[in-house]
Amino acid sequence: MTSFTVWSPLVGGALIGASASMLLLLNGRIAGISGIVGGLLRPEEGEVSWRAMFAAGLLAGGAILHRWAPASFGAPTVSMPLVIVAGLLVGFGTRLGSGCTSGHGVCGLARLSRRSLAATLTFMATAAITTFVVRHLLGGGP
């Protein structure tokens, strides 16, 4: 059970939007996490260092949260092997859909891309259905 919050999501979302703005206006790049990290696995000339630095920034941000706001991560709800499998599935799925929540859901929707709208509606609906099946039909999951 989680409690409804408004201000922290709004502030966090504003930071995400500011990050995407920074990357777009200063570097001319779309802040799609899956695409940025995916590009590291298929290295192209001149495309590696900024992607690696963005990923390093993400990890540094995670380290800062872990140090000064450990509650941001909460207690682990599933085992580590399951987390690894889930992470691999997220990576596979986001490349299959050529974008993730940040690329399609934030950057794509902000530029009124119909393709991103279709992608966002699809993955949100699919995630909700998956949650429904796992939690309410199978009675499993955290």
Add this chain to the structure above:
Amino acid sequence: MRRTDLVAFAAGLVFAIGLGVAGMTQPPKVLAFLDVAGAWDPSLAFVMVSAIGVLKNDRSRNAAPTVTAVSASNRR
């Protein structure tokens, strides 16, 4: 170090802090957002609304003609 690398690092850092502040790093919160048939917690909808609002506002104030070319070449 090149300027684009510094910008990318700063953007990644701010993005991660934003995820944490928003509550998106807490799996129970994300699951509660997706669990529309259970104890639905719509909080995380505000994350997307806010992020899009900030990005859209910045974009309209700084018309960037390179955007379409960039997004076409940069598969998300």
